[in-house]
Amino acid sequence: MTYSTTEVAELLGISPARVRRLARSAELNPGRAFAERYEFAFRDLVLLRTAIALEETGITPRRLLRAIRALGAQLPEGRPLTAVRITSEADELVAVDGGLAWNVETGQTWLQLAEDESEPVAAIARRRPRPKTRKRKLDPGEWYELGCVLQRSSPAQAEEAFRNALSGDPGLADAAVNLGFLLHERQELSAAEEHYRAALEGNPGHAMAAYNLGVVLEDRGTPEEAMENYSRAIESDPLLADAYYNLARLCEERGDRAAALRHLRSYSDLVRIG
Secondary structure, three states: OOEEHHHHHHHHOOOHHHHHHHHHHOOOOOEEEEOOEEEEOHHHHHHHHHHHHHHOOOOOHHHHHHHHHHHHHHOOOOOOHHHOEEEEEOOEEEEEEOOEEEEOOOOOEOOHHHHHHHHHHHHHHHHOOOOOOOOOOOOHHHHHHHHHHHOOOOHHHHHHHHHHHHHHOOOOHHHHHHHHHHHHHOOOHHHHHHHHHHHHHHOOOOHHHHHHHHHHHHHOOOHHHHHHHHHHHHHHOOOOHHHHHHHHHHHHHHOOHHHHHHHHHHHHHHHOOO
């Protein structure tokens, strides 16, 4: 399924002339039905949207394309490019995938995220007075908060904290979602799914639980059920842009052009760059 220049311009909120200029500059070489009529694939839309976001930072579409090609070789087999977010940090093109970040052009791990998260924790530890009495046990909410602090810098300790939180309060949906996310990153898909479903059982309106369940179901090869959960996530949180995006992608894979365009427009409205 392909999209015309006019459709792409409408979805991205830019002029058709700018769409064509970016396509030429980035050497997208989209198919043409006939002379001067571009045909863009869904992946081209993702690249163009990223190019627009980075153009104002001084990153050229041509450089972005080279980075995209390098990124394709860096990802695990089966991991789609559209699942990775590319940002510009201090003139570096940084790929962000879950809790991982790296320089796309060099392949070097980018540590800034971890450093930003760990420094305040160290400062808090230095300020904390030494207890004069025996330590009390943390309650489930405190275990959950500790897990959130540790999630980037010490995933194993964060996992233990979330498990302790759930041991004290099995209905703590946020802890179940975060634990599921850590397991999901380790490709323990069945366990991750179990925790996402448990979160939804305790809190049926938890948008991120439904969204993450959709992602894990995609990874497990059940796109129809994944779509149901993305729709459920949107019902709970109509501003959850990534759910519209994933729905658009799956509709496109099914050949449902009308639904794909509808979800893409909703996604574009939420993330549109003025």
